[in-house]
Amino acid sequence: MSTKPSAGAVRWLKPDEERAWRAFLRVMVAVRTGTARDLAAIGLSEPDYEVLSTLSERPDHTSTLGEQADKMGWSRSRLSRHATRMEARGLLRRSPDPTDGRGCLLVLTEHGLDTLGNAAPAHVDSVRHHFIDRLDAEDLVAIERIARKVGEPQAGDDRPLNERRST
Amino acid sequence: MSTKPSAGAVRWLKPDEERAWRAFLRVMVAVRTGTARDLAAIGLSEPDYEVLSTLSERPDHTSTLGEQADKMGWSRSRLSRHATRMEARGLLRRSPDPTDGRGCLLVLTEHGLDTLGNAAPAHVDSVRHHFIDRLDAEDLVAIERIARKVGEPQAGDDRPLNERRST
DNA sequence: GCTAGGTTGATTACATGTCAACGAAACCGT
DNA sequence: ACGGTTTCGTTGACATGTAATCAACCTAGC
Numbered sequence: 001m002s003t004k005p006s007a008g009a010v011r012w013l014k015p016d017e018e019r020a021w022r023a024f025l026r027v028m029v030a031v032r033t034g035t036a037r038d039l040a041a042i043g044l045s046e047p048d049y050e051v052l053s054t055l056s057e058r059p060d061h062t063s064t065l066g067e068q069a070d071k072m073g074w075s076r077s078r079l080s081r082h083a084t085r086m087e088a089r090g091l092l093r094r095s096p097d098p099t100d101g102r103g104c105l106l107v108l109t110e111h112g113l114d115t116l117g118n119a120a121p122a123h124v125d126s127v128r129h130h131f132i133d134r135l136d137a138e139d140l141v142a143i144e145r146i147a148r149k150v151g152e153p154q155a156g157d158d159r160p161l162n163e164r165r166s167t
Numbered sequence: 168m169s170t171k172p173s174a175g176a177v178r179w180l181k182p183d184e185e186r187a188w189r190a191f192l193r194v195m196v197a198v199r200t201g202t203a204r205d206l207a208a209i210g211l212s213e214p215d216y217e218v219l220s221t222l223s224e225r226p227d228h229t230s231t232l233g234e235q236a237d238k239m240g241w242s243r244s245r246l247s248r249h250a251t252r253m254e255a256r257g258l259l260r261r262s263p264d265p266t267d268g269r270g271c272l273l274v275l276t277e278h279g280l281d282t283l284g285n286a287a288p289a290h291v292d293s294v295r296h297h298f299i300d301r302l303d304a305e306d307l308v309a310i311e312r313i314a315r316k317v318g319e320p321q322a323g324d325d326r327p328l329n330e331r332r333s334t
Numbered sequence: 335g336c337t338a339g340g341t342t343g344a345t346t347a348c349a350t351g352t353c354a355a356c357g358a359a360a361c362c363g364t
Numbered sequence: 365a366c367g368g369t370t371t372c373g374t375t376g377a378c379a380t381g382t383a384a385t386c387a388a389c390c391t392a393g394c
Contacts, residue, residue, distance in 0.1 A: 010288040017299050020307040023314035024298070028195050029240075030318050045350095066372065073196070078351065080373060085350085102359045102372040121177040131191070132184045134316040140187040142309035147190035149301040151197050214380085233343060245381060247344055252379085269343050269388045 034130035035123070042119055047082055049123060052091065052108070052116040061108035064097055068106055091115060201297035202290070209286055214249055216290060219258065219275070219283040228275035231264055235273055258282060 013021060036046050044052075054071055055061055063071075069079040083106055086092050091112035097103035108116075135143075180188060203213050211219075221238055222228055230238075236246040250273055253259050258279035264270035275283075302310075 010291060011295065012291060013294070013299065016304070016307055020302075020310045021294060021299060023311045023318075024198070027310075027314045027317050028199075031191075032195075047351095064372090075352075076373060077353075077375085080375090081351075084374095097372095100360075100372075104373070124177060124179060127180070127188055128178065131317060132180065132188060135187075135313060137183070139309065139313050139316075140183055142306065142313070143187045143194075144190045146302060146306050146309070147194045149306075150298060151190075151193045212380090231343090242382075243342090243344060244346090244383080248380075251345095267343085267389085271344080 031131050035126045038126035038129075039119070039123060042122055044115070044119055048086065048091070049116075049119060051079075051082065051086065052112055052119070055092065055106060055108050056113065056116055061113065062095075062105050064100070064103050064105055066103065086112075198298050202293045205293035205296075206286070206290060209289055211282070211286055215253065215258070216283075216286060218246075218249065218253065219279055219286070222259065222273060222275050223280065223283055228280065229262075229272050231267075231270050231272055233270065253279075 032046075039046060039049055050072060051068075054068065055063060065079055065083065066076055069076045072079070074082075083092065083094065087094060090109055092106055092108050095105045095107050097105050132140075199213075206213060206216055217239060218235075222230060222235065232246055232250065233243055236243045239246070241249075250259065250261065254261060257276055259273055259275050262272040262274050264272050299307075
């Protein structure tokens with residue numbers, strides 16, 4: 001660590017900042033693992049649920065793969081692979097896109113819709129149990145306030161990893 | 168799976184709760200992808216950094232694999248695999264444990280220590296840029312307050328996935 | 335002291351996600 | 365109509381995470 005790339009001296013985290021950062025990491029882990037485990041208990045992964053849920057909000061429970069991928073912030077590749085697995089489980093099916101010979105449509109099956117209808121209440125319970133019900137109104141507004149600041153892109157931010165095609 | 172699992176009516180999320188939940192998800196994604204990308208730019212993954220960082224805090228930059236795994240909340244298997252990859256990159260090396268014929272010690276190499284010394288300031292900058300510097304004192308205390316509520320285990324919570332050995 | 339039963343340590347096998355490259359279809363200026 | 369370029373979805377190679385397995389180590393009972 002002789003010479004450093006950063007211009008000035010390092011602004012190490014102050015104690016309260018360090019505590020907040022670690023606290024945030026703990027919350028992330030706790031909530032994710034909690035809700036993920038509850039979903040797994042009814043046979044769905046988080047990605048599964050997200051696909052079912054967003055697809056169900058569409059007319060005819062149908063969407064092109066690319067559109068769906070963008071909406072979820074996924075790569076096409078990831079969704080394609082995941083769709084293949086879900087197709088094998090009968091949760092959805094592929095159908096050729098009449099308006100674009102290259103594309104394909106993802107369509108929710110009956111079984112997929114039933115599964116979601118069953119899972120949704122359990123998932124809401126889970127989100128409440130692990131997160132919402134533990135917080136009060138003040139916490140909720142704090143989260144929205146923080147999200148407004150953190151969510152906004154800022155100087156030095158690049159595009160998400162998904163949207164890179166060229167070398 | 169025919170009959171409903173939930174006893175009473177579903178307590179769907181109220182608008183403010185829904186907003187807070189989605190805001191939280193956004194924050195998770197934004198912060199993780201941001202810091203992960205910055206680390207990747209200097210050739211390290213998040214797990215890489217965690218291993219280097221926690222190992223460096225030990226006497227002789229050394230720890231048994233199991234101890235290290237527990238400290239990081241990882242499975243032994245996961246750490247073993249990751250250590251192999253980092254070993255191949257020269258960031259650390261394995262060494263037989265003199266006190267336990269079965270075990271092995273993970274030791275940080277010179278190169279590993281240099282890499283960490285280089286990465287640490289950049290990572291702190293990254294955490295500041297994507298998170299801490301966007302928040303004020305009020306936000307920080309809110310996060311700690313929330314973490315206290317969310318972090319605590321509660322009825323229906325099980326052990327983390329790692330610590331399960333028996334059926 | 336030695337051996338059966340259980341526990342702990344680490345690696346192997348498998349599922350899943352990412353990135354880069356590809357063939358096919360659509361687009362577009364000529 | 366026709367090359368060149370872009371976009372769509374898929375696939376192969378690889379990285380990563382979890383579950384199953386094997387090996388070494390204690391400890392109790394004889």
